[in-house]
Amino acid sequence: MRTRLALMLxxxxxxxxxxxxxxxxxxxxxxxxxxxVTGACESCHGIETVIKHKRxxxxxxxxxxxxxxxxxxxxxxxxxxxxxxxxxxYGQDSDYIPVPPPVRGHGPGLALALEAAQAAQQACKDxxxxxxxxxxxxLGNPVVLLVGDGMLPINSAMDARxxxxxxxxxEPSGVTMKRLNGDPELVSEVKHDPxxxxxxxxxxxxxxxxxxxxAIAVSGAYGPADTDxxxxxxxxxxxxxxxx
Numbered sequence: 001m002r003t004r005l006a007l008m009l010x011x012x013x014x015x016x017x018x019x020x021x022x023x024x025x026x027x028x029x030x031x032x033x034x035x036x037v038t039g040a041c042e043s044c045h046g047i048e049t050v051i052k053h054k055r056x057x058x059x060x061x062x063x064x065x066x067x068x069x070x071x072x073x074x075x076x077x078x079x080x081x082x083x084x085x086x087x088x089x090y091g092q093d094s095d096y097i098p099v100p101p102p103v104r105g106h107g108p109g110l111a112l113a114l115e116a117a118q119a120a121q122q123a124c125k126d127x128x129x130x131x132x133x134x135x136x137x138x139l140g141n142p143v144v145l146l147v148g149d150g151m152l153p154i155n156s157a158m159d160a161r162x163x164x165x166x167x168x169x170x171e172p173s174g175v176t177m178k179r180l181n182g183d184p185e186l187v188s189e190v191k192h193d194p195x196x197x198x199x200x201x202x203x204x205x206x207x208x209x210x211x212x213x214x215a216i217a218v219s220g221a222y223g224p225a226d227t228d229x230x231x232x233x234x235x236x237x238x239x240x241x242x243x244x
Contacts, residue, residue: 033085036225040064040072040082054092057083063180105135107214108206112239113144120218120235121146129221133233134159135206137214140167140195148220155220162203162217162228164195168214173203202228204236208243 028034041050044067055063063173064082068074076083108116113135124131129150132155137143140163147156165173177199180187190196206214218232 006198007179015044021126029089030084031035031083031089036078037085037239040067040074045068051090054090055094055096056089059095060086060091061152078157096130104141105137105139108135108143108239108243110143112242116216116235116239117144117146120216120231121148123231124221129219132156132159133221133235134217135165135214138212151220158200158219159217161167161196162197162200163215164176165199165205166205166215170205173199177201188238201226201233206236213243
């Protein structure tokens with residue numbers, strides 16, 4: 001009872017923003033120690049940080065000790081209850097070994113990507129057209145996405161599909177689209193690739209020293225079928241000689 005009262009008092013003394021975030025405690029398993037973990041952890045970060053990975057007893061002890069060093073006030077009894085809770089619901093015998101986060105692929109830096117996207121957008125604008133332009137690296141990670149005023153979210157999704165097609169087939173998306181006619185295997189491959197689904201003109205490869213280093217894609221510019229591609233080509237030409 002005293003432990004729960006102390007926790008309620010510590011929560012009441014938290015800043016308003018921290019108190020609001022305590023609603024996330026529904027993510028944790030209901031068991032003795034839950035309130036302690038919720039109050040201690042959410043004063044600094046969200047609950048998902050706690051439950052995302054299971055850890056060994058030694059690792060959980062380190063985690064709780066780090067929280068204490070950062071200002072969380074708990075008694076030895078409360079710490080023991082927290083560790084029992086964490087090991088019982090989010091523990092494992094072996095250490096959790098983090099997987100290195102994915103790295104950015106080879107491709108244009110922000111400055112070049114932005115320059116290309118802006119040139120493509122301006123090319124469409126000069127024709128009185130609105131558009132959305134996406135530049136991605138060699139792994140398909142977005143580097144720049146420019147959404148024209150009044151453009152719909154579907155246009156951003158179409159850009160992503162065009163870029164994915166470019167990276168997969170290593171050619172302009174318009175070339176792949178034309179190859180679909182009379183090639184049922186290619187049609188099936190495209191249809192069953194969740195990143196593509198359908199192929200439309202408007203995506204172009206970014207090439208540096210003979211290597212595919214990304215893609216630029218434009219969507220939403222009304223007109224002939226190759227309008228998007230023509231705008232993308234102007235953006236590509238703007239930076240092609242400087243790609244590395």
